[in-house]
Amino acid sequence: MTPRRASALALLVAANLLWSGNWVIGRAVRDAFDPVALNFWRWLVAALVMAPFGVHEVLQKRALIRRHAALFTLLALSGVAAFQTLVYLGLRTTTAINAVLINAAGPLFMIGCSWLLERDKPSLRQVTGMLVSFVGVLIIVSRGDARTLMHLEFHRGDLWIIVAMPLWGLYSVLLKRAPGELRGIGFAFSIAALGVAMLLPVYLVDTLASPMRWLTAAQTAAIAYIAVGASVLAFLAWNRGVALAGANAAGFTLPLLPAFGTALAILFLGESFYLFHAVAFVVILAGVVLATYRPG
Secondary structure, three states: OOHHHHHHHHHHHHHHHHHHHHHHHHHHOOOOOOHHHHHHHHHHHHHHHHHHHHHHHHHHOHHHHHHOHHHHHHHHHHHHHHHHHHHHHHOOOOOHHHHHHHHOOHHHHHHHHHHHHHOOOOOHHHHHHHHHHHHHHHHHHOOOOHHHHHOOOOOHHHHHHHHHHHHHHHHHHHHHHOOOOOOHHHHHHHHHHHHHHHHHHHHHHHHHHOOOOOOOHHHHHHHHHHHHHHHHHHHHHHHHHHHHHOHHHHHOOOOHHHHHHHHHHHHHHOOOOOHHHHHHHHHHHHHHHHHHOOOO
């Protein structure tokens, strides 16, 4: 392996590890933070960290951003404000292991959103892959018991995660329409700042409904990690890794996220890993590979 490829692999692995920690921490602090509050502080801190590097570029490109105001608004709504709030909501009542395994089906939602928005008609292989992965998701929400499906006794937290996934698919597809003149930190800062502005009114309403309290050291560390580690550093590592290795090669590292997330949940949260989790992960991964593999 060449040094360039080794560096790319290390960066991509690091990005997936950092992202997986977000899901585990979201589960760990579920009783300390309202989902909106946790998401608000995550992106506020991330935006402040990126501000020294992104504000100048955003100000230079403000006319460009105004021309694409609707697109930037949808990106911030789907990728920052709504998606992660729903994830944190789901993590209040489901395990981190369930959540990261359902997240493994993300590429299939991207294919579906691409078909709806771009009229990019899926092939028979892609449709088959989506159906296979959907079976894997059903195995998770039913806990491997078909009787649960027959009586529609789904776990509420799992359903919130499933509802969140199309939003990530929407965000991913809309990214293709983002103007090439604004990328990197400037682009990320603009989306984060817009997302924070959307979350602020809801956060203030939630704050008025509950008494003000000081954060503990552990809660402050959790916010710092998901804001700096899972938002800023993971983003930079992923983008650099993609630039070095290419998008196709990078895509094959995405199954590391549920693998890392499962290991961290067992190690730090004491969650149990059952046979149905293993079966579901294999089924979801098989569907993703079937739908996204491009021969030759």
